[in-house]
């Protein structure tokens with residue numbers, strides 16, 4: 435058995451993994467924490483950020499801190515995403531995605547070519563990339579796909595061919611009845627599938643990415659997923675019969691002290707002082723993540739709903755939340771009317787805020803990381819899904835796990851009175867206690883998965899053994 439702590443003893447068995455996240459905040463974050471997890475197991479990691487994200491994060495080598503504090507062998511490299519640094523990626527979303535679809539792999543190949551000499555033998559790339567198996571094969575690397583969303587969503591994309599055959603996807607008029615034929619997936623309403631699977635125009639650049647990415651993932655060696663077995667056991671089991679699929683979540687920033695890695699693409703406002711002045715459980719935290727846009731109309735209704743509810747709040751209004759050419763999306767008098775009840779900030783350290791005792795609820799767009807982080811901090815959720823997997827995540831949170839409520843019953847319509855009522859129901863309604871109890875239980879499952887003998891720790895061990903066997907085999911030295 436190779437001793438990974440002493441790589442020089444068995445050089446051919448020493449693992450060196452290249453980690454390449456999709457260059458969005460909701461993907462970079464779990465990749466960073468996966469990097470730390472793998473390095474803590476004695477694996478050498480080279481983490482790849484795009485030049486643009488590196489420039490946005492603005493703190494040099496983001497792992498310099500962990501390296502010196504914990505002695506982990508995490509190296510850091512940057513690569514072009516194909517566009518100039520000053521290019522407005524938020525305003526030109528499709529052009530950005532096109533560049534990732536068509537141009538990025540050429541830059542990645544150049545980087546990989548320069549790193550194989552350093553002993554890289556594994557590539558762990560985001561499932562949304564369309565090229566991992568091709569690039570990995572070209573350089574003789576073991577190929578691992580990391581899926582940063584729920585296994586349920588992976589399974590729906592993975593079985594797109596079944597959805598097509600049954601007329602639930604890609605037809606002129608798609609069926610509205612339940613989808614009950616996906617292996618390991620309980621009957622699901624089409625309106626709860628990922629937004630891209632509900633669209634009738636399937637020619638968008640994101641569709642092209644999804645089609646190609648889910649072709650490519652069928653050719654990788656392993657898939658890692660940021661979920662836990664207990665959440666989605668049937669789905670995971672069914673996937674496992676097709677592809678080695680490991681649930682190793684939750685991969686979130688637990689340890690705020692030693693996890694001193696900066697990943698934020700915007701600079702963080704510190705609201706701890708302000709939170710300290712508020713009673714326990716009295717503050718609603720509001721954030722719609724890093725990627726989705728909200729229409730000005732919806733934002734204004736939410737703002738009025740918040741004012742009417744009288745709740746305390748911290749609201750993250752990202753500079754491009756409506757669009758990067760719309761500077762002041764909130765109603766003019768919003769902050770003065772809210773007074774000391776609330777603060778509006780451009781970005782924050784979300785885990786720091788969620789773990790503060792004054793936080794009592796989270797109005798969220800249902801990004802997968804936000805859900806895992808909120809469960810970890812036992813903060814009940816108020817769901818306002820916008821697009822992509824968020825729609826499916828809402829179903830898991832509200833209908834299946836009962837750890838949250840809907841902001842609006844009709845997904846197409848946001849009205850200030852309904853917003854006010856939903857906020858009050860979440861923060862002080864009769865059903866709050868039940869939701870709190872459920873979230874406590876779900877949190878225990880997360881903790882359980884991470885214990886020594888827990889499912890995620892076991893899966894991580896199995897994965898690393900599998901990796902070592904594959905690397906040994908491909909060297910002809912099994």
Ligand SMILES: O=c1ccn([C@@H]2O[C@H](COP(=O)(O)OP(=O)(O)O[C@H]3O[C@H](CO)[C@@H](O)[C@H](O)[C@H]3O)[C@@H](O)[C@H]2O)c(=O)[nH]1
Nearest residue numbers: 460463582723724725750781782783784801802803804824
């Ligand atoms: O002020 C803020 C707001 C967010 N975050 C962090 O940013 C991440 C946001 O991730 P997530 O909640 O998953 O939302 P998105 O940024 O929207 O993430 C994208 O990626 C996710 C997983 O890959 C998907 O589930 C989402 O739908 C997709 O939009 C989380 O780690 C948050 O802690 C901060 O640190 N500060």
